[in-house]
Amino acid sequence: MTSTPAPGSRFLDLVAVLDQLRSPGGCPWDARQTHQSLVEYLVEEAYETVESIENDDVIGLREELGDLLLQVVFHARIAEEDEIHGFNIDDVSDGIITKLISRHPHVFGDVTADTAEQVEANWHALKAKEKNRESVTDGIPASLPALTRASKVIARSATVRERLPESSMRASAEGAVQDLQTEKDLGELLLALVAAARDRGWDAEAALRQAVRDHVDVIRAIEKSPDE
Numbered sequence: 001m002t003s004t005p006a007p008g009s010r011f012l013d014l015v016a017v018l019d020q021l022r023s024p025g026g027c028p029w030d031a032r033q034t035h036q037s038l039v040e041y042l043v044e045e046a047y048e049t050v051e052s053i054e055n056d057d058v059i060g061l062r063e064e065l066g067d068l069l070l071q072v073v074f075h076a077r078i079a080e081e082d083e084i085h086g087f088n089i090d091d092v093s094d095g096i097i098t099k100l101i102s103r104h105p106h107v108f109g110d111v112t113a114d115t116a117e118q119v120e121a122n123w124h125a126l127k128a129k130e131k132n133r134e135s136v137t138d139g140i141p142a143s144l145p146a147l148t149r150a151s152k153v154i155a156r157s158a159t160v161r162e163r164l165p166e167s168s169m170r171a172s173a174e175g176a177v178q179d180l181q182t183e184k185d186l187g188e189l190l191l192a193l194v195a196a197a198r199d200r201g202w203d204a205e206a207a208l209r210q211a212v213r214d215h216v217d218v219i220r221a222i223e224k225s226p227d228e
Helices: 009-022 028-032 039-054 058-079 089-102 116-130 146-163 170-177 183-199 204-224
Strands: none
Touching: 009 028, 009 058, 039 058, 058 089, 116 146, 146 204, 170 183, 183 204
């Protein structure tokens, strides 16, 4: 009778293969890689994974997740060689397991959270407390694409949204999207805005990045001021 391998057993095989590639007598290319040299591959694999999801390409997604997983294992294997600040794949796994348990007190503790919104709010509150963050916007990478960063800042600012000043552009934005029927329509509108900005010699990415920076400044000022 053939037994079914335990879930995760092939992950251990991946760790072993990468270890052999990285070790003396293995692959010269793999041996010379650093955290820095792998950055471009990490970013590329992340975007290719997103593309597979957006294209509903399940077969492609399986492959891209493998490529992305390789990056995690690769970085952990490189870190093992750091005699001062080194860590390994078990340390990485332990860290995320501990985080998942602590950030889900409604599952592993006695906190009540009946909706996804409550869960998300608890997650951000616990994260801010753990990292001693002063603002809900702390920890959002400034290097993110402007549109992605804008979305994250808006999502994080829910706790102060009622205290935010009314945007002079909000009414125009609401009017522009009120007749849209799908996200595809929204995409076409955004593309048209980029084209119109380009015709005027404006950099849409830079403009949105600055607008997000200004919005973050407003949020932080509100957080530091007494509640009205």
